[in-house]
Amino acid sequence: MPKSFVALVGRPNVGKSTLFNRLVGQRRAIVEDIPGTTRDRLYGDTEWNGVFFTVVDTGGLEIVESQKRRRPRERPEPLSTASAGFVEEIREQAEMAIAEADLVVMLVDVLDGLTPADEDVADVLRRSEKPVLVAANKADNEERHQAAFEFYALGLGEVFPVSALHGIGVGELLDQLVEDLPPAGDEEEPEALKIALVGRPNVGKSSLLNKLLGEDRAIVSAIPGTTRDATDTYLTWEGEPVLLIDTAGIRRRGRVERGIEKYSVLRAMKAIARADVVMLLLDAEDLVTAQDAHVAGYVLDEMRSIIVVVNKWDLVEKDTYTMDAYTKQVRTDLRFLDYVPVLYISALTGQRVHRILPLAFQVNAERQVRISTGELNRLVEDATIRHSPPHKAGKRLKFLYATQAGIDPPTFVFFVNDTRLVHFSYKRYLENQIRRQYGYLGTPLKLVFRSRTKE
Numbered sequence: 001m002p003k004s005f006v007a008l009v010g011r012p013n014v015g016k017s018t019l020f021n022r023l024v025g026q027r028r029a030i031v032e033d034i035p036g037t038t039r040d041r042l043y044g045d046t047e048w049n050g051v052f053f054t055v056v057d058t059g060g061l062e063i064v065e066s067q068k069r070r071r072p073r074e075r076p077e078p079l080s081t082a083s084a085g086f087v088e089e090i091r092e093q094a095e096m097a098i099a100e101a102d103l104v105v106m107l108v109d110v111l112d113g114l115t116p117a118d119e120d121v122a123d124v125l126r127r128s129e130k131p132v133l134v135a136a137n138k139a140d141n142e143e144r145h146q147a148a149f150e151f152y153a154l155g156l157g158e159v160f161p162v163s164a165l166h167g168i169g170v171g172e173l174l175d176q177l178v179e180d181l182p183p184a185g186d187e188e189e190p191e192a193l194k195i196a197l198v199g200r201p202n203v204g205k206s207s208l209l210n211k212l213l214g215e216d217r218a219i220v221s222a223i224p225g226t227t228r229d230a231t232d233t234y235l236t237w238e239g240e241p242v243l244l245i246d247t248a249g250i251r252r253r254g255r256v257e258r259g260i261e262k263y264s265v266l267r268a269m270k271a272i273a274r275a276d277v278v279m280l281l282l283d284a285e286d287l288v289t290a291q292d293a294h295v296a297g298y299v300l301d302e303m304r305s306i307i308v309v310v311n312k313w314d315l316v317e318k319d320t321y322t323m324d325a326y327t328k329q330v331r332t333d334l335r336f337l338d339y340v341p342v343l344y345i346s347a348l349t350g351q352r353v354h355r356i357l358p359l360a361f362q363v364n365a366e367r368q369v370r371i372s373t374g375e376l377n378r379l380v381e382d383a384t385i386r387h388s389p390p391h392k393a394g395k396r397l398k399f400l401y402a403t404q405a406g407i408d409p410p411t412f413v414f415f416v417n418d419t420r421l422v423h424f425s426y427k428r429y430l431e432n433q434i435r436r437q438y439g440y441l442g443t444p445l446k447l448v449f450r451s452r453t454k455e
Contacts, residue, residue, distance in 0.1 A: 003045065004053040004181050005270070007101035009125075011117040014107040015137040019164035020044065020057040023174075051178040054269075056101065098124065100270075103131045103181050105173070106156065110139050110147045114154070122154040131180040134159045135173055140166055192234065192241035195360050196271040198299065199281035200291050204311040207347035208281065209233065209246045212356065237357045245271045272298060276367070276408075277305045277360045277442070284312040284344070287326065288333035296334055303409040305363045305443040306340045309356065314346035339435055340442050363442035369410065371438060373403045376412065383433045390423045397421035400452055411446040419449045 008016045024044030045054050098104055106125060108118050125132045136148035139161035148161035160176070162169035197205040213235060233244045272278055278299045282292055287310070299306050308330060316322065327342050334340070341359060345352040371379075380402045389397035398417040405411045412434070416422065431445050 003273070004102040004183075005056055005100065006053050006103050006105060006177065006181070007056045007098070008105050008107060009098075010107035010121060011115070014109045014112075015164045016107050017057055019105075019107060019135065019137065019162070019170075020055055022164050022167060022170055023055045048174040048178050051181065053102075053178075053181060098128045098130050101130060103133070103177065104128070105133050105135055105177070106154075107135050107137050108151050108154075110136050110144045110150075110161070113147070114150050118151075118154065122156055126155055131182070132156050133173065133177060133180065135164075136161045137164050139163055140168055192243040193361060193364055194243045194245065194274055194276045196245040196247060196275035196278045196304075197281060198247050198272060198278055198295055200283070200289065200295065203281040203283045204347045205246055205281055208279075208309070208311065208345070208353070208356075209244055211347050211350055211353050212244060237361075240361065242357065242360075245275060247271045269298065272302050272304060275304055276364050277307060279307050279309050279356070279360070282308060282310045282330070284310050284316050284326075288330055293334060296337055300336065300444060303444050303446065305367050305409075306337060307356075307359055307363060307442055308334065308337070308340050308342045310342065310344045311347055313344040313351060314349050339440065339444075366439050366441045367409065367443045368407050369438055369440065370407055371404050371412075371434075376402045376404060379433060379437060380414070380430070383430060387426075387429060390421060390426055392421055395421065397426070405448070409444055409446050410440060411448065413448045413450060415450050415452060417452055419451045422449045 008020055010016055024046045045052065047053075104125060106121060108114070134151055134154060134156050136151050136159050139145045139148050140163035145161045148159055151159045158176070160169055160173040162173055164170065197209060199205055213233060233246065235242050235244065280292070280296055280299065282288060296306070310326065310330070316326075323344060326344070330342050331338055341363070343352060343355060343359060345356070347353065380399050384399060389399070391397065395418065399414060400417065401415040403413055405413045414430075427447055427449075431447060434440070434445060
């Protein structure tokens with residue numbers, strides 16, 4: 001289900017990350033039962049009053065050093081030519097964040113009062129057509145609560161005094177947020193196989209798009225981060241409609257630089273959420289880096305089907321065993337994606353590019369496979385005979401019933417005597433048994449375990 005995006009913006013050190021953690025429940029332990037998927041986050045899904053949305057922590061909209069050192073109510077100092085150019089870049093950052101979000105929450109600090117830096121950000125927000133809420137942070141007592149009214153001077157509407165650290169006033173802010181949030185998913189997606197091209201900057205996404213299209217439809221450059229938009233391009237393959245989504249490069253949060261690239265990540269997240277199949281591009285010379293694992297984690301979060309595409313294969317010196325060695329390394333580094341096909345191509349020369357679309361259609365078809373209840377229960381019975389379920393304190397895990405609850409992604413529900421007895425290793429064992437018999441190439445499986453209820 002499509003979700004709306006809410007961007008938290010404001011100058012540095014006003015508490016955006018603290019509010020982000022409060023909204024997405026970061027203080028609760030995040031339990032990942034898939035090894036190797038731990039990663040930094042700059043977005044999180046949350047819900048309020050039945051409305052689901054994604055919160056994006058944009059980071060500080062940096063202001064030039066001379067401006068940041070001003071006291072809250074001092075007039076701006078004259079800007080040098082270089083500084084003026086930097087301020088324009090910051091203005092562009094704010095405009096990008098606003099353009100990609102469905103609603104913007106601007107954070108300010110009641111301890112500092114209204115600053116010229118706040119006015120710079122508000123100047124951009126006032127001209128947008130997006131809903132904007134002002135959260136006056138650190139208002140954790142009556143005096144600071146009253147100080148928040150100063151920010152009505154920004155001309156952005158109602159001001160909500162909050163304390164992100166203590167949760168004060170956050171409920172009132174969220175009530176207004178979900179009321180103002182435009183409904184998500186109004187635009188219907190076309191009846192086509194949607195393929196998103198994602199990966200680190202400069203791995204060749206735009207070059208691959210051009211090769212698939214047979215013409216130059218995207219800018220190709222050796223400068224990382226050239227593509228800033230998630231660009232939709234339609235084509236027909238053997239009579240079947242295809243939508244290719246070329247995205248900007250994704251980097252880990254700590255490596256995302258100031259400027260447009262930070263907000264291009266948001267566009268890539270939207271592209272992944274829209275896609276049926278995601279092509280994760282790797283550079284053959286670098287192979288899997290930590291950033292690639294982070295990108296794969298984003299895709300896995302959305303339960304999308306994945307194909308790993310190793311580009312620039314023409315630059316690698318090869319012998320009979322090279323491809324096997326590379327595949328083994330990819331499997332090791334992306335061990336939580338052992339079900340994913342790996343394809344070696346050269347977008348420059350066209351080597352094996354013709355295999356991409358047939359493979360994408362195959363992966364998407366396997367995503368739609370449905371197993372009958374009878375077949376699934378026989379599979380579980382055979383699996384438990386071959387490998388006994390775990391036991392704890394003299395109590396053994398028993399499977400009562402299993403059924404496939406849905407496809408896209410394939411979802412299986414197992415009714416057991418006690419879910420506390422389900423060990424991760426046995427869950428993976430069952431998943432492997434399902435894949436061994438039914439494939440599901442490139443597609444994540446969702447296994448749900450429920451305890452028997454008393455009548």
